[in-house]
Amino acid sequence: MSSAPRQAARQVSALTPEVYTQKRDELVGLLDECIDAIQKAGCGPAPVSDSALDDSCEDLKAIRRKLRENQFSIALVSKFQGGKSTTFNALNGGRPLSPMGSGISSTSATVCRAWNVEDPAKQGADVVWRSDRELVESVFDLVRERLVEQDEKRFAGSRYDRHDLNLAAPADAALFAAVVRAETDDYLKDRGAYTSKEIQSSRQPIQGSDKVALLFIASVIARYRDHHDIQKLKSRSGFSLEEAGSLVRFPTRFAEKQLDFLNGSEPFSPKELAFAFVREVNLRVPSPHLARLGVAVTDCPGLSASAYDSQITMDIVRESDAVWYLLDGNTAIGRFEGEDIRDIHKAVTDKMFFSVNLRSSIDPSRSHIENVIVPGMRQALEPLQVCEPLYSLHVLLAYLAMVGPDLLGGKADKATRDLLVNKAHDVNVAAKTAEEAWERVANKMLRLLAVPQYQEFAGLSSKLSAKGIGIIREASGWDVVLDQIEGFVIRNKGRTVLVDSGARRAIRVLDEAGETLADSIRVREEGVVKAREAYARQLEELEAFGETTNKAVGRLDFDKASRRLAEDFIDAVVLQAVPEAARIAAPGVARSQDYLRKTWQLAKSLAKGEIPKPLGNEIEAILQQALREASAPAREAWIRGVRSGTNGLFSAFLGEFGQCVADLDRTWQGSESGPSAVSALPSPVPDALRRGTSITPQALRSDLEALATPASGDMGSTLAGGLTGWALFGTIAFFTPGIGPIFTVVSAGVCAVLFRLVGTAHHNDEIRKAIETKLTEELKAKREDFVRSIASQQMAPMLGLYRDLLKQAQARQIKRLRQQEKSLIESQQRPKDQDAKRQIDALKDHAQSLDALRERLDEFCRGVPAPSSSAPQP
Numbered sequence: 001m002s003s004a005p006r007q008a009a010r011q012v013s014a015l016t017p018e019v020y021t022q023k024r025d026e027l028v029g030l031l032d033e034c035i036d037a038i039q040k041a042g043c044g045p046a047p048v049s050d051s052a053l054d055d056s057c058e059d060l061k062a063i064r065r066k067l068r069e070n071q072f073s074i075a076l077v078s079k080f081q082g083g084k085s086t087t088f089n090a091l092n093g094g095r096p097l098s099p100m101g102s103g104i105s106s107t108s109a110t111v112c113r114a115w116n117v118e119d120p121a122k123q124g125a126d127v128v129w130r131s132d133r134e135l136v137e138s139v140f141d142l143v144r145e146r147l148v149e150q151d152e153k154r155f156a157g158s159r160y161d162r163h164d165l166n167l168a169a170p171a172d173a174a175l176f177a178a179v180v181r182a183e184t185d186d187y188l189k190d191r192g193a194y195t196s197k198e199i200q201s202s203r204q205p206i207q208g209s210d211k212v213a214l215l216f217i218a219s220v221i222a223r224y225r226d227h228h229d230i231q232k233l234k235s236r237s238g239f240s241l242e243e244a245g246s247l248v249r250f251p252t253r254f255a256e257k258q259l260d261f262l263n264g265s266e267p268f269s270p271k272e273l274a275f276a277f278v279r280e281v282n283l284r285v286p287s288p289h290l291a292r293l294g295v296a297v298t299d300c301p302g303l304s305a306s307a308y309d310s311q312i313t314m315d316i317v318r319e320s321d322a323v324w325y326l327l328d329g330n331t332a333i334g335r336f337e338g339e340d341i342r343d344i345h346k347a348v349t350d351k352m353f354f355s356v357n358l359r360s361s362i363d364p365s366r367s368h369i370e371n372v373i374v375p376g377m378r379q380a381l382e383p384l385q386v387c388e389p390l391y392s393l394h395v396l397l398a399y400l401a402m403v404g405p406d407l408l409g410g411k412a413d414k415a416t417r418d419l420l421v422n423k424a425h426d427v428n429v430a431a432k433t434a435e436e437a438w439e440r441v442a443n444k445m446l447r448l449l450a451v452p453q454y455q456e457f458a459g460l461s462s463k464l465s466a467k468g469i470g471i472i473r474e475a476s477g478w479d480v481v482l483d484q485i486e487g488f489v490i491r492n493k494g495r496t497v498l499v500d501s502g503a504r505r506a507i508r509v510l511d512e513a514g515e516t517l518a519d520s521i522r523v524r525e526e527g528v529v530k531a532r533e534a535y536a537r538q539l540e541e542l543e544a545f546g547e548t549t550n551k552a553v554g555r556l557d558f559d560k561a562s563r564r565l566a567e568d569f570i571d572a573v574v575l576q577a578v579p580e581a582a583r584i585a586a587p588g589v590a591r592s593q594d595y596l597r598k599t600w601q602l603a604k605s606l607a608k609g610e611i612p613k614p615l616g617n618e619i620e621a622i623l624q625q626a627l628r629e630a631s632a633p634a635r636e637a638w639i640r641g642v643r644s645g646t647n648g649l650f651s652a653f654l655g656e657f658g659q660c661v662a663d664l665d666r667t668w669q670g671s672e673s674g675p676s677a678v679s680a681l682p683s684p685v686p687d688a689l690r691r692g693t694s695i696t697p698q699a700l701r702s703d704l705e706a707l708a709t710p711a712s713g714d715m716g717s718t719l720a721g722g723l724t725g726w727a728l729f730g731t732i733a734f735f736t737p738g739i740g741p742i743f744t745v746v747s748a749g750v751c752a753v754l755f756r757l758v759g760t761a762h763h764n765d766e767i768r769k770a771i772e773t774k775l776t777e778e779l780k781a782k783r784e785d786f787v788r789s790i791a792s793q794q795m796a797p798m799l800g801l802y803r804d805l806l807k808q809a810q811a812r813q814i815k816r817l818r819q820q821e822k823s824l825i826e827s828q829q830r831p832k833d834q835d836a837k838r839q840i841d842a843l844k845d846h847a848q849s850l851d852a853l854r855e856r857l858d859e860f861c862r863g864v865p866a867p868s869s870s871a872p873q874p
Contacts, residue, residue, distance in 0.1 A: 041846035056513040078326040080302025083357040083395035088299035094403030114283040115296035125244030128280035132167040139218040146179035177222040220276040229270035322351035333380040358394040365450040397476035404469035439463040566791035577631035582772035585626035586764040
């Protein structure tokens with residue numbers, strides 16, 4: 001069969017119960033496949049860490065669960081004190097399961113949800129308690145201003161759903177209690193002034209009794225949050241229907257005892273105050289009305305009471321299949337209620353049922369309400385593009401009709417009886433018993449409505465009777481409204497459950513999951529590109545760093561530093577030692593005179609102006625030894641100055657060297673605008689050199705010696721040989737050979753002077769003066785030669801080791817990093833690219849699977865027939 005005939009067949013098929021069951025099972029199977037596909041995407045070879053996939057799975061499971069339960073959910077909504085809780089109780093056979101008729105119902109925000117169970121043994125309730133955050137949210141509008149006064153920086157700009165007040169923290173719990181106490185003191189000081197001042201809520205301003213109600217609940221939270229009786233209730237897993245009803249009802253004689261409570265007394269038991277801590281009650285109720293309609297009904301918090309209440313209601317509306325909106329015949333549709341209706345209608349499109357609660361403080365007659373008030377409401381709804389019909393319902397009479405049989409048969413429990421007496425009080429009817437309250441309230445409501453049934457009811461000798469119950473049930477319009485709701489459910493349930501709340505919602509979930517996968521694919525693809533770009537930048541910056549290193553090392557003038565150190569050594573050590581050397585050498589030279597006299601050949605050579613080699617060698621040896629001894633203290637002091645850092649010239653060189661190292665390190669780590677591409681790699685500057693301008697010979701020596709150990713690898717082998725004979729860290733004798741070349745140049749001239757003194761000089765002082773004078777002259781004359789010799793032979797090798805050390809460190813490290821980079825690209829990046837490609841391909845396969853499932857769900861939606869007006873519905 002071609003697709004066109006199949007589609008035509010689908011279009012003419014009616015959504016009978018059999019077809020509904022078949023399509024439901026088909027959709028459950030599709031959802032199973034969707035859940036399986038998303039789970040595979042979340043834990044396959046390319047896992048998606050985003051928790052959105054987990055949320056998508058949970059959403060699909062919730063849709064599947066709802067399909068299997070075959071429930072059609074209706075949210076019962078109205079503005080606060082509009083009669084919805086009374087309607088909810090009527091739907092549940094008159095049981096007092098939802099709070100009604102109390103002055104603080106507008107701020108309770110307790111959610112009551114009920115569905116039918118056929119087996120009475122399964123009836124009961126589960127209670128969901130508010131978190132600490134939700135407790136604060138429920139009264140935040142009340143305490144906001146005082147919190148700002150206490151800590152403006154922390155609470156300015158906060159709202160009920162955006163605050164950080166934590167009641168579990170002792171300090172915050174004390175702060176909350178303090179601001180509630182201050183608010184209470186203001187109320188007790190001048191109650192009239194307190195109720196006249198509005199609370200600026202994010203929705204409708206709160207004032208009057210609603211403001212006092214918020215204050216009461218805030219006081220309950222502050223005083224009873226940690227109470228052992230409340231904690232004991234929270235620890236329970238299940239409750240009976242009667243217990244659940246007691247948990248959401250407000251304290252009896254609340255209005256009489258409220259002031260005593262705010263004054264600090266304890267007029268209520270902890271259980272009576274549990275309502276302030278209850279967020280939600282889920283009720284399993286044997287209810288013929290819920291069974292007839294085939295729905296689960298949620299009694300939502302009153303709209304516009306506070307931003308918190310309204311938000312909870314809107315969350316429930318979005319999760320529901322339809323909305324039953326109860327308009328209050330006592331007031332016109334105001335701006336805030338109109339905005340609420342518009343938002344709700346937009347959320348559920350055409351699945352909205354309206355009824356009007358027949359009550360009016362101006363003219364409560366049914367005729368006036370239906371002919372004047374209701375048309376006015378229709379007119380107010382037109383600009384909101386709401387065109388649904390409005391059905392009349394007297395909520396209180398409907399409740400009396402539902403509770404009447406139990407009261408007549410003596411089955412009404414104490415809570416029901418007390419509630420009837422309280423309701424009589426609320427409508428200004430005096431009654432001592434529940435039976436009396438029932439009759440008098442019913443009679444008054446019928447009279448105010450001015451309906452034909454009033455005369456018949458008033459004439460009954462026993463109003464609480466089967467006939468009387470029938471009269472008020474008919475007058476309430478309950479059965480008419482139920483008939484209309486049943487038709488509403490029949491028209492909407494099949495396509496709503498299967499399509500709107502089923503397949504269409506699943507399609508939205510798949511769309512969100514698909515976006516998550518698309519984001520993951522995009523991130524992985526961008527990651528591959530960015531990784532390759534990063535490696536390319538690293539290679540470029542490594543090249544640039546090598547050039548920077550060469551320039552930095554080139555700025556260090558090693559020749560100039562060597563020359564300055566050589567000059568300093570000649571001036572501070574050699575020249576300064578000449579006088580002492582002359583004094584030491586003089587006795588030795590004097591003793592050589594006898595040798596000269598006794599040696600004819602020497603005398604003959606002297607007479608000819610020649611310098612006998614033996615004599616020259618002897619005098620040179622005397623002078624060398626004398627100068628070595630004389631210069632020893634100065635040499636030791638000079639070397640100590642170099643080692644300790646007090647030698648200004650050497651310290652200046654170290655400063656330049658340290659600055660060079662610091663500049664290189666900063667270049668490696670990155671600029672002020674951000675790290676470089678290679679900053680995450682190991683720095684090529686050894687830790688021993690990363691001392692900046694604070695580098696010292698002592699610290700550098702220990703670090704370099706540590707680098708010279710075998711454990712340091714290549715750097716160690718490089719430094720080991722150099723440190724063995726490094727002049728800076730060698731013995732004092734290292735500089736002694738440097739004095740030898742000096743005498744190679746000057747010994748002849750000095751000897752010539754001494755020869756002229758032979759035979760004429762008989763005193764050491766004359767010889768000393770001659771040695772000092774001539775040695776000083778010769779040293780100064782040949783100073784430049786001596787400086788070059790010492791600078792090139794001694795100082796340059798010593799300082800050159802710094803240059804070699806830095807250049808070798810840079811060269812070796814850059815070479816190693818380049819090898820590492822090459823290895824990273826070849827052995828790591830390529831597999832990473834391949835792995836990323838596999839992951840991307842896997843994610844694309846998952847995305848295609850989701851697209852295919854989405855198309856099948858879309859085809860399913862087109863295949864669900866419209867409900868038949870004549871066929872019975874599921």
